[in-house]
Amino acid sequence: MKAIYSLILVLALVVLATLGAGAAKMQIIFAYCVPGTAFVIFLVGFTAKIIGWAKSPVPFRIPTTGGQQQSLDWIAQNKWDNPSTGPQTAMRMLLEVLTFRSLFRNTKVILRHDDGKNPIVAYVSAKWLWLFALLFHYSFLVIALRHMRLFLQPVPQFIVAVEFVDSVLQIYTPIVYQTDLLILAGAGFLLARRLYDAKLRYISLVNDYFPLLLILAIALSGMYMRYIAKVDVMAIKDVVMGLTTFKFKTPPATIDVSFYVHVFLVSTLLAYFPFSKLMHFGGVFLSPTRNLPNDTRMHHHENPWNNPAIKPHSYEAYEDDFREPMFEAGLPLEKNPEEAA
């Protein structure tokens, strides 16, 4: 049901843009105002969210991450899983961000039976999530880079190279980009696993389905523009360059309405980004189990929310405060009243 709500929401956005830019002729709003506003919301919202997180006190190190911690000299330390210095921690973070090692550790529970038909609970490796998450994220990155051909003039050689590699198979006309297919596979899998697995379906919310369906809709609308509608790319570059150089002009009438749908969906994604789970983009760098070295035995951790006005109060001092009543109650004491006197 939550998946259906999300789907209806995305379809409503598509209809809104189709009617707005198509029937209602509000091309200027959909070409400039909406994406411009969404981009500002994205940048400001993202920054505000990170600053908000930065204000939260840093917790005590969490040393129970995988791998052997630094110990005696003859015990090999697992430096990338349980780092004790800054550079090692940076390496762990880098590998997490670039290769998703946490997802690589994903396991699933299975129930097996031994020869005597006794049930055995086992945890086995489940790499599909890792694989498709990698496909999805890297495809997204390449697609975003490719789009820079519409934002930059002249097009830098680097973007041309990305474009070349992505269309190297030379299939169909216009040439199919591999990442177009891979992002559909990636996002499709991420959606399918939420729908197919009963445990995941139970914990999935509208704000899990909505971004997935939104990104799928963005990918599909983009592919529709390229492979089916065959939109006027030069007219679109004209509009996009107007947006990035702040030299706005009336969008050419030759632009297909699918362009406005695509842009509206992307704008929605940008505006929604800072308020959603998509903030893991910035949040991954602030994960305590990833960015804190295991150096609890080398550095004293001062609890950041401690009140400096409250001084340490030892047990001896406590006993000094309450020695008489404690003695009368028959509690064991370090020093009896006679000894203390």
Next chain:
Amino acid sequence: MKLYNGGKIITGLVIFLGIFLAPLAYNVGKAAYTQPKLKMPENEKECIESKDFMRTKHMQLLNDWRDFALRDGTRFYVNSKGKQFEMSLQKTCMKCHTNKAEFCDKCHLDASVTPYCWDCHIQPEGLKK
């Protein structure tokens, strides 16, 4: 307002903003973008199909022509007005659009498109640029 690890986080935010604002910075101070002006053939006013069709679907047409001419042996194309043309890049298209640099490349460079026509076809020597 106290930030924990403020230095590192602000550095990260500056990098983030830098990356996302880079496209705007790249274009700063440049003249407003205008679509490239193509050098149109002087002796011919009409292309084989309408201007709008050619603008957006010429690659599809060329692709179809290649398949028809090379794979099916069909050598003639009848356009939407019933006029017949030989399916040939060099004999038909390039009869009028003689200069690749002044015509094809203009948009292809701006849109960062690299068609593979010239993987097989020899780009006429005189037109190379």
